[in-house]
Amino acid sequence: MNTVTVSTQQASVSERVKAVAAALLLGSVLVYTVGFAASASVHNAAHDTRHGLAFPCH
Amino acid sequence: MVNRVLAVSLLAGLLAGLIVAALQHVTTTPLILKAETYEAALRAVAPSQAAFSGEARVFGEARILLAHGTEAHGDHAEWKPQDGLQRTLFTSVVTIATAIGFAALLLAGMIAANETIDERRALIWAACGFLAFGLVPATGLAPELPGAASAALEQRQLWWIVTALVTAGGLFVFLRMETPWLRALAVLAILAPHIFGAPHPAAPESKVPAEIAAHFAALSLAIQAALWLATGFAVGRLWPWFTRRAAAQ
Numbered sequence: 001m002n003t004v005t006v007s008t009q010q011a012s013v014s015e016r017v018k019a020v021a022a023a024l025l026l027g028s029v030l031v032y033t034v035g036f037a038a039s040a041s042v043h044n045a046a047h048d049t050r051h052g053l054a055f056p057c058h
Numbered sequence: 059m060v061n062r063v064l065a066v067s068l069l070a071g072l073l074a075g076l077i078v079a080a081l082q083h084v085t086t087t088p089l090i091l092k093a094e095t096y097e098a099a100l101r102a103v104a105p106s107q108a109a110f111s112g113e114a115r116v117f118g119e120a121r122i123l124l125a126h127g128t129e130a131h132g133d134h135a136e137w138k139p140q141d142g143l144q145r146t147l148f149t150s151v152v153t154i155a156t157a158i159g160f161a162a163l164l165l166a167g168m169i170a171a172n173e174t175i176d177e178r179r180a181l182i183w184a185a186c187g188f189l190a191f192g193l194v195p196a197t198g199l200a201p202e203l204p205g206a207a208s209a210a211l212e213q214r215q216l217w218w219i220v221t222a223l224v225t226a227g228g229l230f231v232f233l234r235m236e237t238p239w240l241r242a243l244a245v246l247a248i249l250a251p252h253i254f255g256a257p258h259p260a261a262p263e264s265k266v267p268a269e270i271a272a273h274f275a276a277l278s279l280a281i282q283a284a285l286w287l288a289t290g291f292a293v294g295r296l297w298p299w300f301t302r303r304a305a306a307q
Binding site: 020031044048 | 062087137139148149156158159161163164165166169170172192203219
């Protein structure tokens, strides 16, 4: 790896695990809420995006 | 590193989401609004149709779809954004939130795989993200306009999630592993949800004209590709920048 500064490989394993957990949590909570949450208000607010990005809707 | 993950996800998602929200405003959203006029027009005749054909399903579907109507409120009094600026605003915010979510998932995958995060690699991962979360699920559950006939929502959501996760995992194994039988297994796993089959309605009786639906399906996939690629590009640009900044301190 010639560009050490942009590598994730120098980070310690525990730091990477924490980073992955945080990213996974943020990503899945957001995608679930915008794409799948059953609440009527959330659905109505997200309606056009759900259709526009082909999440199953209705 | 956690801070950097959050900062890059938010910023990359905001940038990509803004671009795609603007694209949606001139591509998919006008077609959704158009489809709703057909839906509303058919709703007006639906009760007599239902009475005539004795088909309760048409009537039932029309009632469910009332929540999306343009003016008729009926017995559904749930909150929804007002047409016009408010609706556009909510759609844009939700699209930005989706982009932030995709950026975070992209980073989770790349960091977990111990990948160097640069522009080129982030774009490749984003292309795979589009395959797994966009194109491949869409081959079973095509992008739908309001008013299209479809199977029960929970079944479709479950199929979509399983297909997306299996495809993402299958792509990763195929692209990262050398072992032939593992790669063969990955291909089988990617095909499995399609062999099982996506849930479809018994009779495809859409209320939306086929030309509009076809145009929408193509646009929707293009918009998704744009969302993933813009997100990947932004992540690939911002991550090295944030890393350099952290190292300089």
